[in-house]
Amino acid sequence: MEMCSDIDIQVKEFRIPAGGLAINNTIYINEDTSLAYTIEVFYFIILHEIAHHKRNIKANTEEKLIEFGKGDFELFLDFVISEEIIADRYASVIFNYLNREKIDYGGQNLHLESRRNEYKQKSQMMYNQLPDSVDEYSEYLLKVLV
Numbered sequence: 001m002e003m004c005s006d007i008d009i010q011v012k013e014f015r016i017p018a019g020g021l022a023i024n025n026t027i028y029i030n031e032d033t034s035l036a037y038t039i040e041v042f043y044f045i046i047l048h049e050i051a052h053h054k055r056n057i058k059a060n061t062e063e064k065l066i067e068f069g070k071g072d073f074e075l076f077l078d079f080v081i082s083e084e085i086i087a088d089r090y091a092s093v094i095f096n097y098l099n100r101e102k103i104d105y106g107g108q109n110l111h112l113e114s115r116r117n118e119y120k121q122k123s124q125m126m127y128n129q130l131p132d133s134v135d136e137y138s139e140y141l142l143k144v145l146v
């Protein structure tokens with residue numbers, strides 16, 4: 001698949017309950033996720049992480065995350081949630097297109113208030129904790145999460 005040709009995809013044990021992570025040119029998929037979900041959801045999660053990877057290349061999302069992570073918390077949260085919704089929507093659209101069928105999985109459903117509130121707690125762990133540069137950010141994520 002052309003869109004995956006420059007991305008290394010690795011399945012690893014995570015220290016946190018997250019499905020996947022896109023760091024530099026590598027997508028990390030949580031080993032627990034690969035075992036716990038259906039193949040369709042596993043596929044969806046890989047597409048979700050590809051979306052984060054593509055957004056970072058096109059819109060410098062890691063730089064923006066670092067910048068927002070030092071500013072107002074609500075703006076940081078809005079940014080993080082927006083990126084997650086974009087990645088879920090990308091995964092749905094690409095999954096449906098490639099498979100010619102609609103996936104019965106909506107990802108994190110962060111358009112719902114209750115799900116946003118759960119995500120707020122996750123985001124508070126990162127807020128004001130992020131390093132100053134993108135390189136340090138990658139190292140930080142690998143050290144803390146994977």
Ligand SMILES: [Zn+2]
Nearest residue numbers: 048052084087
């Ligand atoms: Zn995500």
